[in-house]
Amino acid sequence: MKKTLFLALLGTTCAVTAAEVRYLAPTGKDLTVEALAPLPKRAEPLFNEAREPVAVSWAVEADAVMAFDQTPFRAESRQYYLDTTAGELAAGIEIFTTAPGALIRLSPAAGAKQASLDVADLTIKAGDREYAAAEVIRTFADEAALKATGASFARGTVAFRLLDSVGEGVIGLRVDSLAKAAGARYVVNVHEPESNLVLHATASRDSYRPGTPIAIEVGFQGAELQASDFRGYVSAPDGRSVGDLRFSTGPDGRIFGLLPRAGAASSAPGLWEAHVFADGDGPDGRVLRDARTAFALAQPSGRLTGQTGELAWSDAGLELPVGIEAAAAGRFEVRAVLFGTLADGQLVPVAVAHAATWLEAGTGEVSLSISGATLASAGAGAPYELRHLELRDQSRMRSLWRQERAFRLVP
Amino acid sequence: MRTRFAVLLCALLLATGVQAAGTGVAFVHGTGKQTDALNDYWKREFVDSVRQGLPNSSNYTVINCDFEQFMWTSGAAGCLAGQLHGFITSKNLDDVVVITHSNGGNVMRWILSNPTWDSRYPTIINATRWVNALAPSSLGTPLAEAVTQGNVFEQSLGWLLGYASDAVRMQQPSWMAYYNANYLLGTSGRPSLPKGFWNVVGTDVETAVWDGDSYCGGYTLNLGLEITQAWLDSCSDGFLECSSQTGAGQTWFYDTSRMNGREPLSHNQSRRKCFGLDVILRNDL
Numbered sequence: 001m002k003k004t005l006f007l008a009l010l011g012t013t014c015a016v017t018a019a020e021v022r023y024l025a026p027t028g029k030d031l032t033v034e035a036l037a038p039l040p041k042r043a044e045p046l047f048n049e050a051r052e053p054v055a056v057s058w059a060v061e062a063d064a065v066m067a068f069d070q071t072p073f074r075a076e077s078r079q080y081y082l083d084t085t086a087g088e089l090a091a092g093i094e095i096f097t098t099a100p101g102a103l104i105r106l107s108p109a110a111g112a113k114q115a116s117l118d119v120a121d122l123t124i125k126a127g128d129r130e131y132a133a134a135e136v137i138r139t140f141a142d143e144a145a146l147k148a149t150g151a152s153f154a155r156g157t158v159a160f161r162l163l164d165s166v167g168e169g170v171i172g173l174r175v176d177s178l179a180k181a182a183g184a185r186y187v188v189n190v191h192e193p194e195s196n197l198v199l200h201a202t203a204s205r206d207s208y209r210p211g212t213p214i215a216i217e218v219g220f221q222g223a224e225l226q227a228s229d230f231r232g233y234v235s236a237p238d239g240r241s242v243g244d245l246r247f248s249t250g251p252d253g254r255i256f257g258l259l260p261r262a263g264a265a266s267s268a269p270g271l272w273e274a275h276v277f278a279d280g281d282g283p284d285g286r287v288l289r290d291a292r293t294a295f296a297l298a299q300p301s302g303r304l305t306g307q308t309g310e311l312a313w314s315d316a317g318l319e320l321p322v323g324i325e326a327a328a329a330g331r332f333e334v335r336a337v338l339f340g341t342l343a344d345g346q347l348v349p350v351a352v353a354h355a356a357t358w359l360e361a362g363t364g365e366v367s368l369s370i371s372g373a374t375l376a377s378a379g380a381g382a383p384y385e386l387r388h389l390e391l392r393d394q395s396r397m398r399s400l401w402r403q404e405r406a407f408r409l410v411p
Numbered sequence: 412m413r414t415r416f417a418v419l420l421c422a423l424l425l426a427t428g429v430q431a432a433g434t435g436v437a438f439v440h441g442t443g444k445q446t447d448a449l450n451d452y453w454k455r456e457f458v459d460s461v462r463q464g465l466p467n468s469s470n471y472t473v474i475n476c477d478f479e480q481f482m483w484t485s486g487a488a489g490c491l492a493g494q495l496h497g498f499i500t501s502k503n504l505d506d507v508v509v510i511t512h513s514n515g516g517n518v519m520r521w522i523l524s525n526p527t528w529d530s531r532y533p534t535i536i537n538a539t540r541w542v543n544a545l546a547p548s549s550l551g552t553p554l555a556e557a558v559t560q561g562n563v564f565e566q567s568l569g570w571l572l573g574y575a576s577d578a579v580r581m582q583q584p585s586w587m588a589y590y591n592a593n594y595l596l597g598t599s600g601r602p603s604l605p606k607g608f609w610n611v612v613g614t615d616v617e618t619a620v621w622d623g624d625s626y627c628g629g630y631t632l633n634l635g636l637e638i639t640q641a642w643l644d645s646c647s648d649g650f651l652e653c654s655s656q657t658g659a660g661q662t663w664f665y666d667t668s669r670m671n672g673r674e675p676l677s678h679n680q681s682r683r684k685c686f687g688l689d690v691i692l693r694n695d696l
Contacts, residue, residue, distance in 0.1 A: 047483055054527040058605050067600035073588035079557075103641045105557075145635035149650060150442065150678075151554045152579050159638050189557065193641050206589050269481060270577065271586055292556070294585040296593075333527050337602065352602050356527035392594075394528055397483060399593045 019313050021320065022408040023306045024385075031207060031402040033303040036327040040299075044267035048331045048394040055355035057370045062348040062379055066337055068388050068404070072206050077199045077291035079191035080277075087182030092125070092174035095188065096286045099195035100164035101138070104173065107157040109185035117158045117175065118142065124162070125172025136166050164194075169285060190288075197222040199289035201276045207296040207399060208272075214259040216245060216274045216293070223287055225255075229280035232257045237270035245274065265299040269397065272297045298398045302326045302359075304391055304406075309365050311409060317372040320386070320407070321365035330395035331358050334366040336406060337388045340380025347385060350378040356394055384409040433504040434540075435470035436462055436696055437495055441513030441548070441682070442478050442578045449473040452512075453682055460689035461510070464696035472498040478514055479576035482521045483594075487578075489529070491518055496531040499538045508696055509542045512682040513651070514578055516547025516608070517587075517595075520659060523604045524596040541607035542660070543692060546681040549598065549610075549658035551587035552651050553642050555579050584655075597659035608660025611688075613648030614667060615675035616640055627685040636677050650678035 026032045060066075084093055095104065106117065119140040122133035133140070140160040146153040153159075162171070178184070200219040208214055218230055232245035245257030257276060266272075271294040278289040302324055309321030322334045333356035340350040353368040368386070375381070385408050391401035438461075440452040449455055453473065462471040476490035499507060511519050519542055526532045559580055580586065597604040616636045636649025646653035653665075666676040670686035681688065 047485075048528060050529060052530040054530050054533065056526045056533055060602065064603060065600060066602060070592060073585045075585055103638070139638055141635050141638040146638065147635070149554075149635040149639050151639055151650065152558045152576065154558070161638065161641055191557075191642060206592060270580060271589060273585075292585070294583065294589055296589060333525075335527075354525075354527045394525075 019311045020410040021308050021311050022410070023308070024403075024405045024408060026403050030404060031399070033300040033400065036300060036303055036325060039301055039328045040264070040267075044396065045269065046330065046395040047269070047397050049358075050331055051358045053355070053357035055353070055367060055369045057351050057353040057368075057374060059351050059374045059377060060337070060349045062342075062350075064349050066349050066388060068402075070206060070402070072203045072295070073293055075201045075291045075293040077201075077289050078193060078195050078197070079189060080288040080290045082188040082190070084186050084188055085182065086175075086178035086184040086186055089173070089175040089186055089188075090177075090179035090182070092123075092172055093188070095171045095173055095190050096288055097168045097171055097190065097192060097195075098197050098282055098284065098287050099168050099192050100166065101162060101192075101194045102168075102171070103159060103161045103191040103193065105157060105159040105189040105191070106175070107154045107187045107189070109187060116143065116156070117177065119160065121175050121177040122160070123172075123174040123176065124166065125174070126166045126169075130172070133160065136163050137161060138163050195222075197282050197287050197289070199276065199278050199291045201274065201291040201293050203274060203293050203295045205295065207298075208262050210262055210265050210297065210299050212262055214245075214262050214274065214295075214297075216257040216276060218247070218255050218257060218276055218278070218291075220278060220280075220289070223280060223282040225278055225280040227255050230255065230257060230276060230278055232274060232276040234259050234262070235273050235275060236263075236266040237268040237272060238266060240266075245276070262297055265297055271295060296399065298396070300400050301328055301330060301393045301396055301398055302332055302391060302400050304389075304401050304403070305363060308407065309367070313409075313411065315372045315376075317370050317375060318409070319367050319369045320409070321367040322389075323363065324359060324366055324391065325363050326359045326361050329358070329360045330393050331356055332364075332366055333392045333394050334368060335390050335392075336368060336386040338370055339385045339387050340375075340378055341383055342380045348380050350375065350380055350384070382409065382411045432506065433470060433502055434466055434506040434696065435472070435498065435502060435504045435508075436465060437471070437498060437507055437509045438473045439491060439509060439511040439515035439519055440474060440476075440478065441511075441515045442576070442582070444477040444479050445475045448475050454684065457682070457684040457689050460684055461692045461696070464693035470502055470504060474515075476518075478518060479578050481577045481581055482514075482518045482590075483525075483528070484577075487518050488521045492522060492529055492531045492535060495535045499534060505538050506540050507538050508540050510545065510692060511542060511547060512545045513678065514548045514582060516542070516544040516549060516659075517582075519544075520547075520549070520595050520597060520604065520608065523606060523608070524594065526605070536605055539606045541609055543609050543611065543663065543695060544660065545611045545688075546613045546648055546651055546656050546676070546678055547608075547610055547659065548582050548651055548655060549587070549660070550591070550652075550655035551582040551584040552655060553584060554639055554650060555582040556584065557642055559583065591659070595659070599658075604660060609663035610657050610660055611663055611676075611681065612653050612656045612665045613651070613676035613678060613681045614646050614653055614665055616647075616649035616677040617675060627680055627683065636679065648676060648678040648681065
């Protein structure tokens with residue numbers, strides 16, 4: 001299918017026909033901002049300071065799927081982590097497994113002196129027997145092999161997978177060669193790809209505002225865990241912990257972890273995370289699981305005003321200036337999908353339009369443009385609706401506004 | 412199929428400076444900071460083989476950028492845009508096939524999904540015929556989460572395992588879910604990308620010592636991938652699950668359906684001259 005991207009010159013239109021523009025009120029499903037608060041005075045990084053306005057549009061098929069699903073991500077975990085030390089590993093630690101074939105990874109903590117481990121350094125205990133690791137592991141990857149995967153494993157990391165014949169339950173792990181590095185911190189990751197015991201964690205939204213509650217729903221497949229079996233916390237993009245999640249069971253039996261009030265937004269780039277830890281009784285013994293999921297948290301730096309400039313509409317196309325209020329100067333983008341009306345009255349997508357420009361603090365406009373050729377080639381016409389309208393702050397990488405039905409354009 | 416660039420706005424033609432027709436190919440690497448991707452990332456034999464499919468085999472470029480950064484930064488997408496824009500305008504190209512590998516697909520998809528971010532982006536998009544995305548990291552990978560996991564439960568500043576660059580953090584599945592839903596196009600339920608994004612999917616890692624095919628792309632590299640595959644679904648190239656590789660755009664082919672000897676492509680092999688991949692890409696030009 002041909003896709004032709006039209007680059008519009010803002011403000012260059014010919015004979016125009018006035019038309020009515022009706023703003024459609026947001027619903028509860030939309031992400032909006034009622035009022036803007038001043039942004040913190042501290043300097044924050046701006047990712048885009050380009051001043052040139054850019055507006056583009058392209059045609060889409062009438063049967064194009066435009067669901068804009070905002071269903072939050074559901075994290076799943078069959079693994080957990082243990083804090084330990086080199087001395088504890090040298091003395092021997094217990095690992096709790098719920099299925100054969102566990103994959104075990106040893107990593108020195110950041111800053112710890114890395115000891116070069118070999119499979120010969122490991123002793124595995126299963127039941128009453130001790131085994132040299134080489135007898136009971138399927139695959140062993142040293143630091144070099146793991147590094148070569150490009151997966152950024154820590155220096156000194158080794159990983160191995162147990163043979164299924166080792167079974168499950170409590171597994172002993174001893175690393176004699178670490179005795180001399182007793183105080184060094186290590187992290188043990190136990191991943192159980194064959195286990196049916198899975199921790200789920202889902203945030204209630206993918207975007208939050210400062211000061212609003214953050215709710216994380218947790219579930220456990222394969223075991224009946226209680227709210228008291230869960231712990232967790234929320235971290236900012238810079239890794240800073242901002243508060244614990246308090247877990248409770250609702251009337252419907254669902255378990256949620258709640259941080260009642262999200263803190264101030266962070267200027268560090270990236271997403272916030274909820275970290276969840278489960279420690280409970282599975283069908284055959286203790287089960288441990290860790291999971292985390294990400295979401296955005298940002299103070300709005302702009303909002304739609306619901307106002308527009310005069311709609312320019314002619315054979316050359318249409319251009320709609322969308323009113324924006326900016327809390328601070330930045331490059332703001334509006335994007336939307338133009339839906340047209342078929343002969344039977346059904347609304348179908350016609351074109352996608354994006355436009356961005358630099359705005360100073362205060363009120364301004366960003367103009368969406370769609371070419372006459374695109375409108376003419378579509379099987380659907382007026383009245384139109386601008387749907388799936390989004391406002392972004394490109395300078396601060398913030399998604400500010402999402403409105404499923406925004407404007408109705410009637411000739 | 413050629414895609415023409417055209418502007419029609421009240422009889423005003425938009426001058427783009429691109430007037431002569433020309434076909435080219437660009438190679439976009441994955442996560443990492445590259446200064447000599449031709450020799451370090453792709454290997455010269457692979458690039459030289461692929462570019463023989465061009466009418467003018469000198470119309471190629473191998474991108475070198477810092478894809479350790481978040482995809483939207485000046486060092487990542489900004490760098491990619493600068494090199495692609497320069498390539499297109501200096502050689503007067505209007506038909507460029509962009510070949511990406513792994514996270515390079517995400518950075519290219521950022522450009523395709525955010526055409527207003529930078530005034531160079533529309534020129535790049537209009538000159539792009541399509542993207543051939545080799546093992547793209549479109550939905551991220553559980554391995555990215557595995558290498559950034561901190562300690563168990565501490566109220567104080569969490570510490571990170573490994574050297575989790577911003578790009579690695581970004582490729583955690585929950586992070587990519589957010590960016591796919593809010594900033595990127597082409598995934599299920601979202602508007603499609605303005606140009607084709609065609610996935611080549613790697614489905615397995617073979618590390619049999621006695622099988623010479625395991626050595627294509629480097630045997631040591633493949634052994635590590637067999638461990639990491641345990642974190643992934645049964646269908647994976649050792650770094651990315653098949654579901655991630657097919658998460659955006661459209662699937663061109665799965666490796667075993669087209670590779671010589673029906674060989675699978677591990678994550679390293681999908682950027683190398685293995686099992687005829689170079690010939691397929693050459694013929695696609």
